[in-house]
Amino acid sequence: MEKFKPHISVEKLNVFYGKHHVLKDITVKIPEKQITVIIGPSGCGKTTLLKSFNRLIDLVEGISVSGDVRVDGMDIYNGKIDVTNIRKKIGMLAQKPYPLPMSIYDNVAYGPRIHGILKRKELDRIVERYLKVAGLWDEVKDRLKSPASRLSAGQQQRLCLARTLAVEPEIILGDEPTSALDPVSAKRIEQEFIELKKDYTIVIVTHILRQAKRLADHVIFLYMGEVIEAGPAREIFEDPKEARTRAYIGGEIS
């Protein structure tokens, strides 16, 4: 296996939902400042794995987690850790673009405000900066005060990206972030990701193989709650070692 500096490392992670064993003995490493794509058929536990990275699975009632998830070497399931710090460090982009019920400006400023930035000037600067990074500034700069819900779905997802970036995370998680978008908007989001990997570690869940091929530097193939294979994208796509990986990439199982 290729050597790299892991940003997130998962060891023997087991997740139960009631009696249902959702994730089984997951051990993977997520490389820093690359795009890692988690692929696998629906219901294989991709989203659960993703949400275990920022402890958003804590919200699911009846879930139990064992094992280690380390971010920068820090065990995030350690009881002493402040969850809000972890979540600040790890941004998340949901499947469906979901603006908070407030203005465009307030959506982006929401995170910084939560973390104590209240000076108008500083907020203005942050909002402008991250709307630019998300490629939305030119389209909305004249109507920052209007409700975010008036934007198109593609614009909304870029707004969500800006909102995520505004808390200055190191890692960005995307849970099928283009699945609710039209092809053109989806393309734009993909391009954003490719540009962002200079500065961020990115983990994306997708069930679209072609998207995975376009984006991935590193691939994790998950099947029925288990990691079947993980490694550099080229190896996985061109020369998979496992029969099940081959079958999935060949379109035989879905």
Added chain:
Amino acid sequence: MNLKLTRKLKEVIASRLMLLITALSSMLIFVMILGLFLKARLILATQSLPELLLSTSWHPLRGEFGFYPFILGTIWVTVLAMFFSIPSCLLTSIYLTEYASAKIRAFIKPLIDLLAGIPSVVYGLWGILVVVPLVKDHIAPLFGYPTSGYCLLTGGFVLAIMVFPVLISVSEEVFRAVPHEVREISLALGATRWQTVKHAQMVPRIKGIIAAIVLGFSRAFGETMAVMMVVGNVAQVPSSVFQPAYPLPALIANNYGEMMSIPLYDAALLLAALLLLLIVLVFSVGARIVLLRIERRVV
């Protein structure tokens, strides 16, 4: 052929009959308003409405029917009840929707709902036996007011307890209507639960919360029995919360059917009833409209 005809006939009769009954019950409110108005007209013919509403003098034998003390009594009791119940109900519903586990919720929710089933008269008795002495011996002395305990404060407190279940469940609905995504997004950005509640859920939904509260209180406004038992029922303009008052519903319940030989007395009481009905109607319809508009916007 014959069978087909009778089937059809039955269908027509049944549907018409149901329509008629439904129409009658939905017209009931207008019939009531009209009936009350027709009866109350007599007193409106002798004095103008503003005069009746703003006069403080209530001397039926002299033909003076000033509603001001009663209106003020009603408003005061309601305001006090809001003051006691809104903060605790909001916090309870936030706890139940945002913090409590399913187990705790399943345990607490029925207990709160049970409060709604307690007969009003039992609340009244509890008020007399517990709250009245408490106010008289412990709370009023703190402020240096002598009181019998039968006063606005007691009435407001008892009423507050009575609206708990309604208020908790309507505000819980408002919070539950917040899509799960909002919660997730806010928490994923590193917000604490309380920050999430405050900034992402409460502030954008303040209208809904207010409407829910008003809806809860449109019932409290007309609550009669328990309040009547503890509020003292003295027809005066109260100058402090430790003084007795006489809310409109108590006035009607205590006096209608008695002393009806006094001219215009029943017209005056029916006017009071009409006022009460109209106020409650305006509040609850207004709140419903706001809530409806909010729901539509969210979808």
